[in-house]
Amino acid sequence: MPSIVVAAAAEPQSADTNNKKKSMKKAEYAAEMEEINNSVEKKVKKEKKSSKKTKLTSEPDPDDSNSVKKTKEKKRKALEIDGDDFKEERSETSSEMGEPMNNLGKNKKKKMKFVEEDEEEKEEDPNAVSNFRISQPLREMLKSKGIEALFPIQAMTFNMILDGSDLVGRARTGQGKTLAFVLPILESLTNGPAAASRKTGYGRAPSVLVLLPTRELATQVHADFEVYGGALGLKSCCLYGGSPYPPQQNQLKRGVDIVIGTPGRIKDHLERGNLDFRGLKFRVLDEADEMLRMGFVEDVELILGKVEDPSKVQTLLFSATLPSWVKQIQAKFLKQDKKTADLVGNEKMKASTNVRHIVLPCSVSARSQLIPDIIQCYSSGGRTIIFTETKDSASTLAGVLPGARALHGDIQQATREVTLSGFRSGKFQTLVATNVAARGLDIDDVQLIIQCEPPRDVEAYIHRSGRTGRAGKSGVAVMLYDPRKSNFSRIERESGVKFEHISAPQPADIAKAAGAEAAEKINEISDSVIPVFKAAAEELLNTSDLSPSDLLAKALAKAAGYSEIKSRSLLTSMEGYVTVLLECGKPIYSPSFAYGALRRFLPEDKVESIKGLALTADGKAAVFDVAVADLDTFLAG
Numbered sequence: 295m296p297s298i299v300v301a302a303a304a305e306p307q308s309a310d311t312n313n314k315k316k317s318m319k320k321a322e323y324a325a326e327m328e329e330i331n332n333s334v335e336k337k338v339k340k341e342k343k344s345s346k347k348t349k350l351t352s353e354p355d356p357d358d359s360n361s362v363k364k365t366k367e368k369k370r371k372a373l374e375i376d377g378d379d380f381k382e383e384r385s386e387t388s389s390e391m392g393e394p395m396n397n398l399g400k401n402k403k404k405k406m407k408f409v410e411e412d413e414e415e416k417e418e419d420p421n422a423v424s425n426f427r428i429s430q431p432l433r434e435m436l437k438s439k440g441i442e443a444l445f446p447i448q449a450m451t452f453n454m455i456l457d458g459s460d461l462v463g464r465a466r467t468g469q470g471k472t473l474a475f476v477l478p479i480l481e482s483l484t485n486g487p488a489a490a491s492r493k494t495g496y497g498r499a500p501s502v503l504v505l506l507p508t509r510e511l512a513t514q515v516h517a518d519f520e521v522y523g524g525a526l527g528l529k530s531c532c533l534y535g536g537s538p539y540p541p542q543q544n545q546l547k548r549g550v551d552i553v554i555g556t557p558g559r560i561k562d563h564l565e566r567g568n569l570d571f572r573g574l575k576f577r578v579l580d581e582a583d584e585m586l587r588m589g590f591v592e593d594v595e596l597i598l599g600k601v602e603d604p605s606k607v608q609t610l611l612f613s614a615t616l617p618s619w620v621k622q623i624q625a626k627f628l629k630q631d632k633k634t635a636d637l638v639g640n641e642k643m644k645a646s647t648n649v650r651h652i653v654l655p656c657s658v659s660a661r662s663q664l665i666p667d668i669i670q671c672y673s674s675g676g677r678t679i680i681f682t683e684t685k686d687s688a689s690t691l692a693g694v695l696p697g698a699r700a701l702h703g704d705i706q707q708a709t710r711e712v713t714l715s716g717f718r719s720g721k722f723q724t725l726v727a728t729n730v731a732a733r734g735l736d737i738d739d740v741q742l743i744i745q746c747e748p749p750r751d752v753e754a755y756i757h758r759s760g761r762t763g764r765a766g767k768s769g770v771a772v773m774l775y776d777p778r779k780s781n782f783s784r785i786e787r788e789s790g791v792k793f794e795h796i797s798a799p800q801p802a803d804i805a806k807a808a809g810a811e812a813a814e815k816i817n818e819i820s821d822s823v824i825p826v827f828k829a830a831a832e833e834l835l836n837t838s839d840l841s842p843s844d845l846l847a848k849a850l851a852k853a854a855g856y857s858e859i860k861s862r863s864l865l866t867s868m869e870g871y872v873t874v875l876l877e878c879g880k881p882i883y884s885p886s887f888a889y890g891a892l893r894r895f896l897p898e899d900k901v902e903s904i905k906g907l908a909l910t911a912d913g914k915a916a917v918f919d920v921a922v923a924d925l926d927t928f929l930a931g
């Protein structure tokens with residue numbers, strides 16, 4: 295005998311619990327960072343010692359001996375002067391990787407001040423930008439981007455790269471691997487070992503090649519080189535398929551310092567004679583494992599083989615995942631004395647520790663109904679990326695989800711670019727993508743990742759879920775699975791993720807999430823409204839029988855669009871409807887099965903009047919909306 299009840303939410307996770315979890319995650323992250331920082335700190339302290347030694351050997355100016363505290367203005371001047379000298383002295387110092395910034399020349403006094411102030415900053419944070427051999431224009435650019443200190447992978451690899459080593463770098467997603475190679479490469483080209491022999495002038499051949507697996511990622515890394523390389527007067531260009539050749543050819547003809555691109559198009563340009571890699575100083579494989587996958591590896595090998603003398607080229611490999619088979623291939627491209635900086639190492643957890651990893655059972659047919667609810671409950675009002683296994687399902691799902699767009703390899707390049715920039719700029723909040731968006735993409739405010747089914751390999755899980763929880767922020771990754779078809783135990787085992795199991799969000803969860811969102815929005819409202827609304831608020835408090843918190847709850851409900859829970863369906867948000875839950879004591883495999891069950895106890899016109907029937911993700915019940923006036927009939931039925 296089926297039972298119908300007014301749908302009541304399974305106790306959703308309270309905001310409190312969520313917050314606790316978030317702060318726990320933050321605490322874990324902080325602890326992890328601290329541990330890494332400590333090891334980096336030791337290195338930096340060593341450097342500090344040697345830098346102090348250098349200072350002692352240079353004769354200090356008596357006037358400056360007590361000048362520990364400088365005004366900001368003085369400091370700025372000192373930096374400016376040093377910046378100028380720095381430019382002039384570049385060629386002289388280029389081959390010794392010593393202290394370009396500490397170089398005592400004509401403006402000795404001012405430079406001493408600069409060094410001392412740097413020392414002050416060093417005391418504050420061992421990874422502070424000022425502790426590294428980063429020249430003034432780059433420092434300023436980093437500062438303008440809000441970057442005052444290097445992340446652990448950057449701090450750990452900076453000197454190794456700048457001092458000329460080949461390197462394999464691994465850190466979890468979102469920990470700043472891009473700048474880990476961008477910054478030392480740029481310094482090396484302008485001020486380090488690569489500066490002296492770097493080609494300059496019109497028509498120059500590139501000094502740096504960065505290979506990436508997707509066009510979107512190539513564009514993103516190119517943007518970083520434009521920003522930071524541009525600050526040092528270096529030119530970069532981005533070469534990827536699906537876009538016209540002539541503009542790319544023209545750029546190469548005029549001469550560039552850095553080439554960023556995908557293997558297919560780079561190979562084409564090489565074959566057309568547009569590219570000359572004989573003078574290359576750096577080769578970078580970002581997302582190295584993806585680049586070295588079967589299918590890519592031949593192109594990559596051909597491209598990397600174009601350098602004249604591999605012993606004079608530095609090769610860098612970066613990724614969040616480096617499966618064991620990559621090691622064998624690495625040997626072909628990297629020098630024997632290569633350095634390795636692995637911040638994941640043998641730790642069990644390979645995926646991002648800033649992400650809440652969740653699994654949720656869901657049949658394929660229920661996806662499109664369930665996903666909007668998941669977004670409402672877990673996206674915190676931010677952006678969502680949904681991953682599908684096929685291009686078709688990405689397009690189909692994007693077509694049925696409100697405000698969503700698709701991104702995959704069959705979409706024209708120009709549209710791909712418009713879509714991605716629209717998503718980045720917040721024109722729409724939900725992107726449905728295949729693995730083209732899995733690697734490397736760094737998009738602000740992506741709070742939620744939904745994977746429609748477990749991916750084929752653990753690397754895909756790690757990279758997809760890593761599109762959120764970046765640069766120390768937190769995020770949520772929900773993986774759907776069909777209990778009858780899919781299995782995620784291998785991913786759980788190999789990624790080290792201990793998945794949180796949840797059931798589908800119930801209507802009341804969704805209302806609660808809407809309430810929490812409304813509460814957050816209240817914090818964003820300008821204080822300027824207070825004087826205008828204060829009198830009404832006080833009047834309400836004085837005249838109402840309700841407590842202040844009950845009144846505030848009502849105000850939040852109003853802000854979230856709920857004027858009366860009972861009269862507004864939580865399922866379809868229709869006025870005058872209420873959501874009910876139908877259980878039959880056995881699985882409900884299809885909507886027609888549910889309709890059949892209802893027809894056995896209710897008149898046809900009532901069955902016809904129900905709205906939005908959907909199966910619950912666990913397949914054990916159905917939910918649908920009925921008019922409030924019919925509720926008793928349904929409950930009696």
Ligand SMILES: Nc1ncnc2c1ncn2[C@@H]1O[C@H](COP(=O)(O)OP(=O)(O)OP(=O)(O)O)[C@@H](O)[C@H]1O
Pocket residue numbers: 440441442443444445448465466467468469470471472473613614733734735736760761764765
């Ligand atoms: N030192 C820093 N301080 C603050 N933010 C930083 C720093 N370094 C990088 N970031 C920011 O961190 C974010 C993640 O960086 P990045 O994309 O390089 O991560 P990643 O390790 O390459 O991730 P993935 O493995 O997913 O490709 C970017 O938004 C970047 O601007």
